[in-house]
Amino acid sequence: MSNISSIIKMIDMAATQKNYKEVENLISVLDISDQHGIHSLLKETTIKVITENKDKINIAYSVKEHIIGFHFYKLSWSDDMLDQLIKIYKEERYLALESRVISAIKSDEIIVSQLNKLESIFSSKEFIKQIESWKKRNCLA
Structure with missing residues (x-):
């Protein structure tokens, strides 16, 4: 070979x-x-x-x-990228995609307008923990 x-x-x-x-x-x-x-x-x-x-x-x-x-x-974080990621995540449930979302939360790449979309798709303990921390950092909790 x-x-x-x-x-x-x-x-x-x-x-x-x-x-x-x-x-x-x-x-x-x-x-x-x-x-x-x-x-x-x-x-x-x-x-x-x-x-x-x-x-x-x-x-x-x-x-x-x-x-x-x-x-x-x-890819740079954007609404279009997030829509593509969610589409594939819904089909395949790849943990690597959830990991990308969690990374975006930790590095403050996400924006307030994306919260509902994210929370309607992802629900792992780590996601919830990180989104709650993000909300506190951004005075939304």
């Missing part, structure tokens, strides 16, 4: 060509531990293609979660 860097280049090329089956096949030839680390090696455009076409690419659930979670950590 080729080394991982040549496979990564082939994955990037296949994603550019929107050859989802090839992306899937190339990721699948890697050991699962390597699959879990590819999100940090792929081009941002490849990460975006995989995220936007997640239903067309059949790879391990946890690998897809790593890639999609990484995608949302790379």
Whole structure:
């Protein structure tokens, strides 16, 4: 088998060509531990293609979660980004996406107008704890 860097280049090329089956096949030839680390090696455009076409690419659930979670950590926090994140979270329940939300709360990226949306979707103990702390910091509690 080729080394991982040549496979990564082939994955990037296949994603550019929107050859989802090839992306899937190339990721699948890697050991699962390597699959879990590819999100940090792929081009941002490849990460975006995989995220936007997640239903067309059949790879391990946890690998897809790593890639999609990484995608949302790379994006700036905004209403549009939050809407995309929520859409995928509702479909997949990826913990990495909830983690991105909690990170946004901790770093004060969220805004008051996003509270209802966030509270209607997320309900873990950590989310509730962090949102309550955020409300206190922002004099809303």
